Amino acid sequence: MAVFTSASNTGATEMDLISSIVQEELVYSAKLRPTIKDVSAMASKGIKTIDLPRFDTHFSNPAAQNPDGATATTPQTLDFAVDTITLDEWRTLPYEIPDRVSRQSMISLEAELAKAAGKTMGRYIDEDIIAQLRLASASAPDHRIQLTGTGNVLITLSDVTEARRLLNEANVAEDDRFLLISPVQEKTILDLDNFRNADQYGSDSSRVSGEIGQLYGFRVIVHNALADAEAIAYQRDAVAMAVQQEVRFETRRANLNLQKTEYAFSMGWGVSVLEQGVKQVLLNATGT
Numbered sequence: 001m002a003v004f005t006s007a008s009n010t011g012a013t014e015m016d017l018i019s020s021i022v023q024e025e026l027v028y029s030a031k032l033r034p035t036i037k038d039v040s041a042m043a044s045k046g047i048k049t050i051d052l053p054r055f056d057t058h059f060s061n062p063a064a065q066n067p068d069g070a071t072a073t074t075p076q077t078l079d080f081a082v083d084t085i086t087l088d089e090w091r092t093l094p095y096e097i098p099d100r101v102s103r104q105s106m107i108s109l110e111a112e113l114a115k116a117a118g119k120t121m122g123r124y125i126d127e128d129i130i131a132q133l134r135l136a137s138a139s140a141p142d143h144r145i146q147l148t149g150t151g152n153v154l155i156t157l158s159d160v161t162e163a164r165r166l167l168n169e170a171n172v173a174e175d176d177r178f179l180l181i182s183p184v185q186e187k188t189i190l191d192l193d194n195f196r197n198a199d200q201y202g203s204d205s206s207r208v209s210g211e212i213g214q215l216y217g218f219r220v221i222v223h224n225a226l227a228d229a230e231a232i233a234y235q236r237d238a239v240a241m242a243v244q245q246e247v248r249f250e251t252r253r254a255n256l257n258l259q260k261t262e263y264a265f266s267m268g269w270g271v272s273v274l275e276q277g278v279k280q281v282l283l284n285a286t287g288t
Contacts, residue, residue: 018111
């Protein structure tokens with residue numbers, strides 16, 4: 001959920017209105033933030049990166065105890081690795097409204113531009129997340145597969161079960177799995193056997209924006225930032241995001257000779273793929 005701070009010579013009522021409009025639009029447009037790991041609590045003041053340690057190796061099977069009571073079993077060791085989130089996405093969306101233009105407009109330009117600003121910021125956040133989700137592991141098992149539907153463009157049930165197999169073999173948790181699809185894939189998904197529409201499961205409060213249903217344990221989300229012949233299967237811990245500064249809204253009167261009001265929305269965050277992309281599967285027309 002976005003949190004707003006502001007500095008202004010504008011009336012409190014207008015400030016509240018604009019903030020609520022941007023917040024509502026940002027939550028709606030940034031569909032994917034609720035579907036990934038959020039470590040914003042670690043993004044305190046004064047830091048530029050966040051290190052998330054993990055095991056790079058795992059224990060092998062337990063060794064048999066030696067019956068002589070004297071020979072020690074060989075100890076096992078684990079290696080640590082670190083995934084780093086760099087807090088380098090600092091974005092500002094400034095704009096201005098001349099008094100004359102605002103006064104002579106039949107609509108509330110302040111409200112409409114605030115809505116457009118929230119939508120633009122939300123879409124940019126999602127595109128940043130999708131860029132990390134595309135970094136599916138190319139190591140064995142290969143987490144990039146070719147769509148098998150018509151012309152290697154449309155998704156099939158076999159594609160979904162193959163993505164599920166790859167995640168299962170990588171020991172990825174079965175809860176909080178998502179299948180991100182393009183609008184072109186939506187009709188195909190809706191026509192597939194075993195698809196459950198969103199109004200047939202769960203509560204409304206548990207859904208995320210764009211979610212249309214479930215398929216083989218995946219919550220299906222439609223997003224138009226994907227390529228037409230593209231889908232991504234992933235688990236929540238595939239990508240992590242840390243927001244160091246939530247959306248900040250500021251406005252001020254410009255030089256009185258100009259007779260206009262300036263507005264700006266700014267935000268700072270970082271996002272990174274985790275565990276070399278083993279918790280996601282990229283499906284597209286080429287399998288690369």
